[in-house]
Amino acid sequence: MSPWDGLAVCVAGLGVSGRAAARALAARGARVTAVDARDGxxxxxxxxxxxxxxxAVRLGDGETLPxxxxxxxxxxxxKPDAPLLAAAAAAGVEIIGEVELAWRLRPEGAAPWLAITGTDGKTTVVRMLACMLTAAGHKALAVGNVGTPIVEAVGGSGGSGGSSPQERHAEPYDVLAVExxxxxxxxxxxLAPLAATVLNIAPDHLDWHGSMDAYVGAKAKIFAPGTVAVYNADDATSTALAERAEGVERRAGFTLRVPRPGELGVVEELLVDRAFTADPAAEAAELAALADVRPFAPHNVANALAAAGLARAFGVPPEAVREGLRSFVPDPHRIQHVADVGGVAYVNDxxxxxxxxxxxSLAAYESIVWIAGGLLKGLDVDDLVRTCAGRLRGVVLMGRDRHRLAEALARHAADVPVVDVADTDTGAMDRVVTEAAGLARPGDTVLLAPVGASFDMFANYPARGEAFIAAVERLAAAGDPQAS
Known part of the structure; x- marks a missing residue:
């Protein structure tokens, strides 16, 4: 008998993870009701x-607990205060997510998890890690907040086939890289991953969590008893979370500095491990060269070190770390070099x-014409502008909350030329790129690093990036009569 047999479960939401959870539970004999407020x-x-x-599916009512x-x-x-979830909490009904469900559904001998969280860089690190694991000969998959729902990866969704115990509990992977x-x-x-990392912490999603403390507290859950805690030694909060974590197997830091014993870091042009060698106090392992990190930027080197730390915790040899970095293909719209036009580099982030x-992103370039704007979600931009002011050749602003960036620039970068583009039609990005080109000089970088979300002008951030790429390509063609 399955422990889930006959259990009445409400699955809230018909997204990818919700549908996978519903299938997994039904395959184990649970009585599942999936609810969604939408009815299209x-x-x-x-x-x-x-x-x-x-x-059973109930559409058009996402508020009433079955x-x-x-x-x-x-x-x-x-959100935790959604009416259905609030009703469940008031009734003493346990609430979990698809990730927790997947952990509970793992069969005996299931693949260990190497888990990644943080404000930025999660998707890059999980993909780098998967490349390293594959290069070491492991059957690995990147899952979680990136593509495949975890319940499918642990053999529990019944996503495409039958529902026999053998099919439901099949575990085809050696290890999972989990975002x-x-x-x-x-x-x-x-959750108790074999190894886990908190890449960095900065204010984000505070409207969902309600406070910075709650946001940090959620991230802290990744360092569970028995887990190898891989922390960012250059990030105070990540370091503090690892130090406070109780019962972890061990702690290993990563840094852009020369590493101390117990850390991974950078020595001249090399990525080096002094955490997972036989004698960290006396020996180091060369993992890769800085040139193996693509696209090259300081924060991406940190991403590579974090992925390497998790891979090394799983026993991946140094040569597989290097091979994995070399085989990694960066996702689009992340510090993506688009073109050089008139001696100016155009970069899409x-x-x-x-x-x-x-x-x-701004820290990766010396002289920048910055394209910024969008929906700032209530986040403060003063520290950002103050920090990057010395790198700015000029700024082109767009999007709904551009006035807040303009005010911060007036306070902290008053000498930097600023162009305000109020247009929101389909040709707006062409005008933005044309204005940026007018401010740039040979050797500069025109950088789209918007700070804000895209939904005021675009369907999503990839659509915004594609609009930038197309505008740069038209600029290049206009500047070169031979261009096709």
Whole structure:
């Protein structure tokens, strides 16, 4: 008998993770009701697919807790004060997320998890880590807040096939590289990864968590008893979380400085491990060269070191770390070099949607024409502008909250030329890029690092990045009569 057999479970939300959770639970005999406030054609098609698996679906009402519910599995986007979740909490019904569900569904002998969280860099690190694990000959997969729901990776979703015990509990991977958001960690209670890292901490998602302390507290859950805690020795909060974590197996830092015993770091042009060698006090292992890190930027070197720390905690040899970095293909819209036009480099970092991410991008270049703006989500930008002011050749502002950036620039970079582009039509990015080109000089970098979210002007940050790329390509073609 499955311990889930007959349990009445409410799955809140019909997103990718919610549907995977519903399938996994139904395959184990739970009585599943999936609810979603939406009731469109897409949701009805999803409901029909779930109904074939024995899942009851209620559309158009995401607020009422189904009668008799014994467990709620919530999608990460649902805030803790959502009416259904508040009702469950008031009734003493346990609330977990898909990640916690996946952990509980792991069969005996399941693949260990190497887990990543942090404000910035999670997706890059999880993909770098997967490349390192694969280079070492392990069957590995990047999961979690990046693509594949974890319940599918642990063999529990019934996503495409049957529901026999053998199929449901199959575990095809040696190890999982798991990206975890603060939302997912908030709804988790028993995760115990083999190794885990907190890359960095800066204010983000405070509207969801309610406070900075709550946001940091969610991130802290990743350092569980028995876990190897890989922390950022250059980030005070990451370091403090590792130091305060109780019962961890061991602690290993990563730094952009020369590493001390117990750390991974940089020595001249090399990435070096002094944490996972036989004698960290007396020996170091060469892992890779700085040139192996692509795209090259200080924060991306830190990403590579974090991934290497997790890989080394799992026993990956140094040569596989190097091979993994060399095989890693960066995702688009993350410090992506688009073109050189008239001696000026054009770089797309549309993914930099909050100040901490934009600061890392701006730190990678010496003389910048900065394209910024969008939805700032209430985040303060004064420290960012103060820090990067000396690197700015000029600034082009766009988007709804551009006035807040203009005010910060007036306070901290009053001598820097600023162009305000108020347009929001489909040609706005062409005008933004043209204005940036007018401010730039040979040797400069025109950098799209918006600080804000994209939804005021674009469908999402990739759409904003694609608009920038297209505008740069048109600029290049206009400047070269031979260009096709």
């Amino acid at each position: 054609d897409e949701q009805r098609a999803q409901a029909a697919e779930l109904a074939e698996r024995g899942v 009668e008799g519910t014994g467990l709620v599995v919530t999608s990460p986007g649902w 975890l958001s603060s939302y997912q960690l908030h709804w988790s209670s028993s 549309s993914k930099a949607t909050q100040p901490h991410a934009a600061a890392a």
